[in-house]
Amino acid sequence: MEIKKLNKITIILISMFVTLMAFSMPVKALALSNPGFESGTTPWLFYTNGAGSFTVGPYGYVGINAAKLTLNSGGGNIQLFQTGVALEANTRYRLSFAAYSTTGHDVTVRLIKHGSPYTAYAPDFTANLGMSWQTFSTEFTSSGFSGTVNDGRLQFWLAPYAAAGDIYYIDDVQLEKVSSTPISPAITMHPLSQTVASGQAAIFNVVATGTAPLTYQWQNNGTDIFGATGSTYTTPATTLSDNGAAFQVIVSNSAGSVTSNPATLTVLPPIPPIITTHPSNQAVSQGQTATFTVVATGSAPLAYQWQKNGTNIFGATGPSYTTPATILSDNGSTYRVIVSNAADIIMSNAATLTVNPSTSIGLIMNPGFESGTTPWLFYTSGAGSFTVGHYGYVGINAAKLTLNSGGGNIQLFQTGVALEANTRYRLSFAAYSTAGHDVTVRLFKHGSPYTAYAPDFTANLGMSWQTFSTEFTSSGFSGTVNDGRLQFWLAPYAAAGDIYYIDDVQLEKVSSTPISPAITMHPLSQTVASGQAAIFNVVATGTAPLTYQWQNNGTDIFGATGSTYTTPATTLSDNGAAFQVIVSNSAGSVTSNPATLTVLPPIPPIITTHPSNQAVSQGQTATFTVVATGSAPLAYQWQKNGTNIFGATGPSYTTPATILSDNDSTYRVIVSNAADIIMSNAATLTVNPTTSINLIMNPGFESGTDDWWFYINGKGFFTVEDIGYGYQVEKIAHIGVTIKGTNIQLFQMGLSLKPYTKYRLTFDAYSTTAGHDLAVNLLKHGSPYTNYGLSQFFDLGTDWQTFTVEFTTNGFYSNVNDGRLMFWLAPYASAGDNYFIDNVKLEKI
Incomplete structure (x- = not known):
């Protein structure tokens, strides 16, 4: 499952067709605030007389968020609670919630008076938690008071169950009064x-x-x-x-x-497969892996079979194939893939693999964790986990070691390392830990008597990425061995709650003869306008460490000792200066070719696109944009009716919500740089009166993705493109589905609605693939996801259409501001579909 955050896109993890039916008996919800933690921690409170924390994050069982209670130590008083709960005496209530703990430790829920003598208002309820989400429910009759009270405290009591290293997750806490009259079933979505x-x-x-x-x-x-x-x-x-x-x-x-x-x-009838992107040629160094990828469409399921030189590769049955570590004999091999479904079988173009010889062969398999966890192994005598994710210092992935408790034996290691006796090696890696706790790296025999093959190396880790390197001469054996274990030893440094990240683990044989530096890419001549900086780069090889000294017309530049040099802001007197760099190591030095700096007089600004007239309805914003060229930096100052607008200093300006008196105002912008100052043409703003207010924010996506949220439990994306239709003619929403999911939605929440009121929804839309359809729902944004009167299917075509539906709100009895308008693409959308939506309007009739 791929989840991406785009601007303010928030990932929503809900199972719509389960949570929408979360009624178990007719009930009246009480004023438990923020039951699903969607608004953060408030008004929930957390206390421990040990050490721990209460946070909210996207772990929700229902909705996005859930409470996360992290316990660094045990304690005699550990509780999450909410006060001010209103109750009626001798009344039947139902309490329900979802929870789990990482160790399966339990929790007791109490409802008591918030204040001495802490009278019990309900019997205690102990939930036997597991290590994955479960729901719990209990009914009780309130007692311990008469009449009504509003001093109840609902308390999740973790002591004495919790221990150091435990993490508890809690969500969807509901406290409701139970009705005694059953209600017949009613279908809210057919x-x-x-x-x-x-x-x-x-x-x-x-x-x-x-x-x-x-x-x-x-x-x-x-x-x-x-x-x-x-x-x-x-x-x-x-x-x-x-x-x-x-x-x-x-x-x-x-x-x-x-x-x-x-x-x-x-x-x-099934749609035959079509290859839209064929595998491409790959070039790697000896010992590296190569990855070939195909992109195909057609009716699912699609089957894949990769071939090397025309022969099937066992187990290579996905859209991508990664080779084992390459050898020189793999050079020139061809790779292709057969794609099939019930309708047809097709074959991709062949891609060629080039394997270049390497003078330094890494002895560690999967050094950057790009192939997952294999062949790395993890062990702890405490509690913890080893995963690989997109945290990489080099490449995409890195190892993540999460420690729920300390231990006397905590290690990440790889076995089968081949070594030569009395040979010089270099070990390097990148690492950090969230607490800055250290790690020792060991290389020894993988088996009793665990002979040391190299001295231990302890890395003083920080809390952000650093690289570490050490050289040593192998010892403890003769000839060659292939039983080495490279071990990252976290004990005794690591503690409960620590997270370690490790990447780019390299173990290489060091040449005994240092190699002189050689420049593989010389600095290139640069041309800039006066006032701009110029950047020169060099790429060199040779035995590390390499040192650099940049020169201007043969004179050393103080502090310019890196592979890249950026000049100060240039002046016309710098024109013609020659920049070169001397690269040195223990074996010698080399001087690069000189690169010439050309400094031109600054180019005055030129406006290529002037601001255009805008027409909006009262209450909407208008955006004016200018496009200008010229020497950087360009400065902008927007004016309204000839007067500077404070803070409006970018190439675009968006007005506040317009009022009728803004009609016929003019907007222009002054563009300047070191060479000149120019002024744009004036653009006129037309503000049309409106008799109805659109409840949708950013209805035409003119502000990008702002106010809209997208979620898919398959793979896909939500972007805004500059080819609009309808309400605003500049931008539209674009939803692409890469892998089909059962929950695909674009939505906006926080809508204010009145009960039993007539509304009209209009929008423009189409989908590119066979006009796949969508449904629109208006519902409560939060459990129990009550439908607010709209659940409508729309038959899309493959070109723009305008859709309109009128409906009367229901499902609530007073004004609400928790409405969610949701475009529901599942189950219509398929892999490869593209949906376009614009001009979303929700108005009271």
Whole structure:
């Protein structure tokens, strides 16, 4: 699952078709604030008389966030609590929540008076937690007071269960008054018709409310489907004979039953595979791996079989293939892939592998963890984990060692290291730990008596990436061995809560004869305008360490001792200066070719695109933009009606929300640099009165992704492009689906709504692939995700259309500001689909 944050995009982890049916009995929600921690920590409080922390992060069981309680030590008083809970005496309540702890240690939940004598308002409830999310629920009758109170404290009591290193996660805390009258089931979202290719499965969902427990029975053309008794039904792999079948579901409880509208299944012939990106040639050094990748479309499932020189590679059955460590005989090998599905079989173009000989061979396999954890091994006598993720100092990945507790034996190691006796080696790596705790690196025999093959090396780690290097002569054996163990030894430095990151582990044989420096890329001549800086670079090889000394017209430049040199701001007197660099090591030195600096008079600014007139409705913002060229730096100052606008000093200016008196105002910008000052043409702002206010922020995506959120549990992206349609003609939302998911949504939250009020939704949209459809829902942004009156399917085409629907809000009784407008692409969207949306408008009629 790939999750990416784009601007203010927030990752939402919800299972819509489960959480929307989270009613277990008719209930009235109490004023437990922030039950799902979506607003952060407030008003929850945390206390421990040991050591620990309370944070909120994107770990949610329901919604985005969850509480995370990290315990660095145990304690006799550890609690997460909320005060000011209002209760009625002798009344039946239900408490529910989701939780787990990393060690499976339990928690007790208490409801007491917040203040001495801490009267119990309910019996204690102890939850037997596991090490993954579970939900817990208990009912009780309030006691210990009369009338009503608002001094209740709901308390998660972790002592005496918790221990040092434990992490607790808690979410979706609900305290509700229970009604005694069961409510008949009602369907709030009917199953939607599905279109799939032959061989694919179809997924039908229903969302219903009513007194729990709700039961479900799905039917195919009116006949019960055996075992299909959940809110979601997934068909077996379809065939063309399933085309036109009607699926419906009967939802029942103790108060009655209701049958959904039928949903039609359309089964299309499978789409043959098409390769959109063929594997490309790769060049690596001896001992490195090479990765070949293909991108193909067509009806799922797609099957892949990679071949080397025309012969199948065992196990190479994915869209990418990474070779083992290469050898010189692999040079010139060709790699191709066969892609197939039920409709056809095709073959990619062949890609050629070039393997260049290496003078220094790394003895460590997977040194940068780019291939995952293998062949590295991790052991701790305490508690902890070894994972690989996108934290790399070099490349993408790095090792991550998370320690939940300390231990007398904590190590990351690799075995089977081949060594020669009495030979000089260099070990280098990059590392840091979150607490700055150190690590010792050892090289010894992998097996009793664990003979040392090199001296131990202790790295004084910091809390950000550093590189470390040491040289040694192998000892403790004769001839050659291949039983070396390279070991990162974290004990006795590491403590509970530490996280270590390690990357780019290199063990290489050092040449006994130092190699003189050689320049492989000389500095290049530079041309800049007066006032700009120039940057010169050199690339050199040779035995480390290499030193550098830059010169200007043959004179050393003080402090210019790196492989890159940046001049101060240039003047016309610098024109024609010659810059060179001397590169040195223990074996000698070499001087680069001179690079000439040409300094031109500054180029005055020229406006290539003037600000254009803008027309908006009252309450909207307007954006004016200028495009100018000329010598950097360019300075900007926007004016309204000839007066400078404070802080408006960029190439674009966005007004505040407009009012009618802004109509006919003019906007222009002064552009300047060291050479000249010019002024743009004036652009006129037209502000049209509006009789209705759009409740959607950034409805035409003119402010980019601001105010919109996107989530997919497959792979995809949400961007804004400068080719708009409709409401604002400059920008549109673009949603791309790389890997299909069961939860794909673009949404905006925090909408203010009035109950039982007529609203109109309009938007423009299309999808590029067979006009795949979408649904729009308006619901509560938070458990139990009550529908607020809109759940509508829209039949998209492959070109722009405008869609409109009117509806009356329901599901709440007073004004709310927690509405979520959601474009729901699953289950319509498939891999390769692109959706475009613009001009989203929600107005009270």
